[in-house]
Amino acid sequence: MSYNHSRRLFLGRTLAASAVSAAGILTYSGATHADKVAVEKLYYGPKPGIAKLNANENPFGPSPDAIKAMTEAISTGGAYYAYPAAMKLLDMLGEYYGLERENISLSAGSSPVLSFAAMAAASKGTILGPDLFWDTTSSVPLKQGGPEIKRVPNTADLDIDLDALYQAIDEDVAMVHVCNPNNPTGKTLDPIKLKEFCIKASKKTLVLVDEAYNELIDDPVKNSMVPLIKQGHNVIVARTFSKIYGLAGLRVGYMLGAPEKIEWINRYGLGTYTINQAGLAAAIASFNDQSFIKFSRDKISEAKGIILDAVKANGLSALPSSTNFVFVDLGKNGDANAFRMAMAKENILIRGQYRTYQNWSRVSAGRIADVKRYADAIPKALEFMQRST
Numbered sequence: 520m521s522y523n524h525s526r527r528l529f530l531g532r533t534l535a536a537s538a539v540s541a542a543g544i545l546t547y548s549g550a551t552h553a554d555k556v557a558v559e560k561l562y563y564g565p566k567p568g569i570a571k572l573n574a575n576e577n578p579f580g581p582s583p584d585a586i587k588a589m590t591e592a593i594s595t596g597g598a599y600y601a602y603p604a605a606m607k608l609l610d611m612l613g614e615y616y617g618l619e620r621e622n623i624s625l626s627a628g629s630s631p632v633l634s635f636a637a638m639a640a641a642s643k644g645t646i647l648g649p650d651l652f653w654d655t656t657s658s659v660p661l662k663q664g665g666p667e668i669k670r671v672p673n674t675a676d677l678d679i680d681l682d683a684l685y686q687a688i689d690e691d692v693a694m695v696h697v698c699n700p701n702n703p704t705g706k707t708l709d710p711i712k713l714k715e716f717c718i719k720a721s722k723k724t725l726v727l728v729d730e731a732y733n734e735l736i737d738d739p740v741k742n743s744m745v746p747l748i749k750q751g752h753n754v755i756v757a758r759t760f761s762k763i764y765g766l767a768g769l770r771v772g773y774m775l776g777a778p779e780k781i782e783w784i785n786r787y788g789l790g791t792y793t794i795n796q797a798g799l800a801a802a803i804a805s806f807n808d809q810s811f812i813k814f815s816r817d818k819i820s821e822a823k824g825i826i827l828d829a830v831k832a833n834g835l836s837a838l839p840s841s842t843n844f845v846f847v848d849l850g851k852n853g854d855a856n857a858f859r860m861a862m863a864k865e866n867i868l869i870r871g872q873y874r875t876y877q878n879w880s881r882v883s884a885g886r887i888a889d890v891k892r893y894a895d896a897i898p899k900a901l902e903f904m905q906r907s908t
């Protein structure tokens with residue numbers, strides 16, 4: 520049975536059952552037409568007809584084993600706090616990375632631990648980052664009256680300029696934030712250069728490497744900065760189950776670092792209390808599932824191929840992507856907001872303009888049928904964009 524097929528069978532049954540209890544309007548037995556309608560009205564994913572390509576979710580997950588584990592975990596453990604499962608996941612991660620429980624902080628997705636790290640850093644000074652990166656969590660302190668992120672321009676190729684970042688570290692910088700691969704560019708840094716940077720920069724300040732998309736790189740292990748933690752460098756690394764494992768809605772992520780750094784970050788929130796039994800069950804069942812990881816990676820690659828072919832066929836170009844999204848150059852007079860609006864008219868959701876990068880548009884490698892719709896809609900969206908600029 521293919522992943523998709525078994526997944527749908529399982530999901531169909533599970534969702535029908537949960538529709539009953541959530542809505543409280545249907546009887547438990549039998550999947551009727553009414554069940555189907557109720558299921559379609561639930562808000563547990565994109566509504567029918569919507570191509571959701573705006574948030575870098577991986578629609579090829581959860582894996583069948585994760586779905587089975589979640590179903591069991593909900594019925595036996597839904598009434599209980601998830602502490603034992605959290606410890607189990609910590610031990611699995613610890614064993615894999617050669618680290619201890621004290622080196623790891625779990626949270627509901629990596630966003631909470633990333634935000635706690637930002638709050639901790641902002642209590643001491645400024646956060647330094649490139650102009651273009653996933654700045655959502657390092658912007659949290661600003662919302663509480665903290666300092667603005669200190670930014671360094673990206674290179675002409677939209678890479679993170681590690682030399683410039685290093686030069687910008689002064690005594691006020693409490694943390695430098697690097698996303699590798701980066702979002703929204705999808706680009707990966709040379710691992711040797713990044714390692715050199717981390718070692719050098721961490722002598723001056725704390726270095727945070729956000730590796731949310733690491734498992735999508737061709738050689739994830741070579742590109743990870745986690746080994747620097749064991750070597751005693753002042754580096755922390757964030758990882759997530761939201762991307763390659765397709766568990767964005769189940770919310771499991773973590774931060775790795777020296778015990779005193781993890782303890783310092785944990786003062787800003789109770790990460791472990793934010794995770795839930797179902798998410799943990801899915802993460803535990805998925806972490807070592809190499810065949811699902813391969814399946815997921817292959818499907819994402821197929822979806823990216825469709826996007827890249829269409830981009831080229833329409834006379835556009837895109838950055839090379841090591842992630843599950845593509846950063847498309849709409850050309851000299853391109854307007855990412857107008858392009859997004861045109862796509863939205865077709866019920867295709869993508870991202871609009873980032874900062875001052877008006878001609879750059881990000882699209883996620885979502886379901887195959889959805890990226891095909893995106894591909895087919897490009898000419899019409901370009902025409903709309905040109906008319907409106």
Ligand SMILES: Cc1ncc(COP(=O)(O)O)c(C=O)c1O
Nearest residue numbers: 628629630653702731759761772
């Ligand atoms: C670079 C990067 N880091 C972290 C996250 C946060 O993901 P999550 O909170 O689901 O782990 C995202 C989400 O898209 C991301 O792009």
